[in-house]
Amino acid sequence: MGFTAVHADWGRLDASLDDLGCGRAWKDVHRVKGLQLACPECGGRVFARVSSRHARHFYHQERPRECELANESPEHHLLKLQLAMAARAAGWRAELEVSSETGNWRADVLVFDEQDRAFMALEAQLSPMTPQNAQMRTDRYARDGVGLCWVGLQGRPWQRAVPSLRVNYPKRCGAG
Template sequence: MTDLGCGRSWDDVYRVKPSRLTCEGCGWPMNARLSPLQVPHFAHQPGAPGDCQAGGESPDHLYLKWCLLTSAQEAGAEAADEVEGPGGAWRADVLASDPGGRWRFALEAQLSRITPSDI
């Protein structure tokens, strides 16, 4: 997204000190960075709380979730990220559904090895 979804460009936030960016999950200050593979991402500044949902996810995982979310929306689905199931029984990286409510499915951004029994 050319405006990062908030009316600001990457150049407005990359290597800008202080960044004045905050995490939507925990409110902690964030910095715009590039991963070793040059993937743009945001990272918590040191000292962030350990219970932030976004804090333990790699830049590649977050990027894949964004790709799933925007692709589902562009295909006409209603989609949201980090949707929790009834009673917290499960959490979908992205939950996509038909605007008419006829179907819904979870999209998972899986980058590490996983066994069929874990699935």
Template sequence: MRLGLDHVHRVTPRTVLQWPHCRQRMHAKQSINGLRYFAHDPGGPECSYGHKTMEHRLLKLQLATAIRAAGHQADLEVRGPDGRWRADVLATTAGGRRIAWEAQLSSITVDDARRRTAALGADSVGVCWVFEEGQRSWMHQVPAIRVRPPAERAASWRVITGLFRWAGRHWDPVEADLEDFVAWALDGRVVPRGFDPPRRYWVGGWTAPQYLAQSIARTT
């Protein structure tokens, strides 16, 4: 018998399901917009199809929507020259500025995040790494934000980690709507917290240029 999503979504007892290509367990889910789909169970081994999960696609579409809402061009799955890099979503402003938005929901090493960030930078492409849950070992080393999907249909995605304000002697974390953050980043109103030379304290995340200048002046 062929089962549909209505037969397995939030039913008790739970129906045992497996992906045909990797044999891992999966479960039925429903997005905030009512879209039903299947996803891998958490805690399983890395799957070669991990980057193609529905959660990954939904986040990429959300980022592309935010870029376009800000008045800029958004292209998905863009490859760089000679395949040196690939952007989940590549934003291009009217002035030609480019920022890659990486929806990173699977595991990645610090070295890989740095390498991919450097490859983009070598072609004058900025990058913002985006993740949803937990802590990431690389989040302190590259421009990254943590986002939270809306709990209700009318609510908005939020940036809950990775955006900072300089308070005179220390950094204060702040939150913002994801659409606002994307617009700020593309307009240059927030920039990566990079330092030259690198400091010993945390340099991940984003802040306003004036806050970055004030912090550098304070610590030099």
């Protein structure tokens, strides 16, 4: 599952935004027969649905092995959504699953400043990563003038090597 999709005419859609980020409503994509939506990562066809926990998202009919968005864990998706919601609650514009123009990185959450320039990426990092890999990936963002903060749920060796936060496990959507 992912929170973003691409429509040929409407552009990029973000299921976490009321207007999908393009001035359209969820009813324009959810359960609409014949609607052609694509995954921004692999280009495969995706469909809109609502999870049992009421989270709107896009899914591949058949999960492709090579697509990173399709193969992220539910916990990773939930943390990304929580990070975007926190940035928005703080007054920033935040978009989920945004790739750089050069394609050398894809931010889980990209935060924009008052002049609408990308200035901070928030990366949900739940899988193991070496400090060297974390630094290399952080440097990729820095070359494009984007700061990066890694966010994890438990202590990891890379947390002292790069800008990072450790947070508590987010509450599930719809959970009390």
